[in-house]
Amino acid sequence: MDLSLDERRAGPGSDGRPFWLSPASYWLPAHLPVSAWLTHGPFASWLMDVLRPRRIVELGTHYGYSCFVFAEAIKRLGLDASVDAVDSWEGDDHAGHYGPEVFDYVRSVVESDYPAIVRLVRGWFSQARPVFEDASVNLLHIDGRHGYDDASADYTDWNSTVRAGGVILFHDIAERDSGFGVWRLWEELAEPGRSFAFHHGHGLGVLAVGEIACEPLRELFSADEDTAARIRADYERLGGTVLRQAWLESLPEDAERAWAEVRRRAVHEDELEAAIAALRTSTSWRVTAPLRRVGKLRPPRP
Numbered sequence: 001m002d003l004s005l006d007e008r009r010a011g012p013g014s015d016g017r018p019f020w021l022s023p024a025s026y027w028l029p030a031h032l033p034v035s036a037w038l039t040h041g042p043f044a045s046w047l048m049d050v051l052r053p054r055r056i057v058e059l060g061t062h063y064g065y066s067c068f069v070f071a072e073a074i075k076r077l078g079l080d081a082s083v084d085a086v087d088s089w090e091g092d093d094h095a096g097h098y099g100p101e102v103f104d105y106v107r108s109v110v111e112s113d114y115p116a117i118v119r120l121v122r123g124w125f126s127q128a129r130p131v132f133e134d135a136s137v138n139l140l141h142i143d144g145r146h147g148y149d150d151a152s153a154d155y156t157d158w159n160s161t162v163r164a165g166g167v168i169l170f171h172d173i174a175e176r177d178s179g180f181g182v183w184r185l186w187e188e189l190a191e192p193g194r195s196f197a198f199h200h201g202h203g204l205g206v207l208a209v210g211e212i213a214c215e216p217l218r219e220l221f222s223a224d225e226d227t228a229a230r231i232r233a234d235y236e237r238l239g240g241t242v243l244r245q246a247w248l249e250s251l252p253e254d255a256e257r258a259w260a261e262v263r264r265r266a267v268h269e270d271e272l273e274a275a276i277a278a279l280r281t282s283t284s285w286r287v288t289a290p291l292r293r294v295g296k297l298r299p300p301r302p
C-alpha cells in the first residue's frame with residue numbers, strides 16, 4: 001500500500017510515525033546557497049535529531065549548505081554542539097575553482113547566524129588533520145574531491161577522529177561519471193547492519209563507527225529491502241521540497257512575492273502543484289521567462 005507521508009505520520013507506532021521520520025525531517029533549510037547536497041537536508045536534520053552529536057566535522061563546505069543544515073539543527077534542537085567546517089575555499093576540479101567571495105559569503109552567514117556554533121577552518125584537509133584529536137568527533141562529513149584516491153585518502157586520514165557510536169557521511173556515492181570514485185570506496189566500506197545508502201542527490205552513504213549509538217539508527221542500518229525503499233522514497237520526496245524551495249528563492253523579487261503567497265496558502269503537495277500551474281500563467285511568470293532561460297544556460301550546480 002502506498003501511503004502518503006501524512007498518512008504514515010498518523011499511522012500506527014508508539015508516537016504515530018515511522019522511525020525514520022521526525023519533525024526535523026520536515027524542516028526547510030534556513031539557507032539555500034548553490035549546492036549539490038540540497039536534497040539531503042531533511043535526512044541530515046533527522047540524523048542530527050537522533051544522533052545528537054556534540055562535535056561535527058565537515059571536509060568540504062564550499063558555499064556552506066550542508067554546514068548550515070548541521071548548524072541550524074544544533075540551534076533548533078538546542079544541542080550543545082559545534083561544527084568545524086574545513087575547506088581551502090579555493091575549489092577543486094569537481095566543485096570548480098572560485099574566488100574569495102565564496103568564503104566571504106560563508107563567513108557572513110556564520111557571523112550573523114551561527115557565531116558560537118560554526119568554526120571555519122580555512123586550509124587543506126591534510127594541514128587541518130593534526131588539529132583534531134582521535135576519537136573526538138561524533139559526525140564526520142566527507143565531501144571534498146570525489147575521485148577514488150582523494151576520497152580514500154580523506155577517509156584513511158580522518159576516520160580515526162570519529163569516536164565509537166559516531167557516523168561518517170559520504171556524498172556522491174551514486175556518481176559514476178569519469179573522475180568520480182566515492183562509489184568504489186563506498187562498496188569497500190558499506191556493511192550490512194552498519195550502513196545505509198541513499199541514491200538520490202548524487203548519493204549519500206551513512207556509515208556507523210563502532211557500537212551503534214541509538215535505536216533509530218540501528219533500525220535504519222538493519223532495514224529490510226521494502227523498508228529501505230520507503231525510507232529512500234520519503235527522503236527523496238522531502239529533498240524535492242527543498243529543491244523546489246531553492247528554486248523559488250532563485251526567482252527574481254516580484255515573482256518571489258507571488259510565490260510567498262503561494263507558499264503561505266499551499267498546505268498539501270497537490271495544492272502546491274495547482275498553485276504552481278496557476279502562477280505559470282501569471283504576468284510575473286511571463287515577465288521572468290527570459291531570466292529562467294538564462295538560468296538554464298548557466299553551468300550545472302557543482
Ligand SMILES: C[S@@+](CC[C@H](N)C(=O)[O-])C[C@H]1O[C@@H](n2cnc3c(N)ncnc32)[C@H](O)[C@@H]1O
Pocket residue numbers: 034035036037059060061062063064065066067086087088089090091092095123124125126143144145302
Ligand atoms: C563538493 S564541495 C562541498 C559541498 C558542500 N558540502 C555543500 O553542501 O554544498 C567540495 C569542497 O571541498 C574543497 N576541497 C576539496 N579538496 C580539498 C582539500 N584537500 N583540502 C581542502 N578543501 C578541499 C573544495 O574547495 C570545495 O569547496
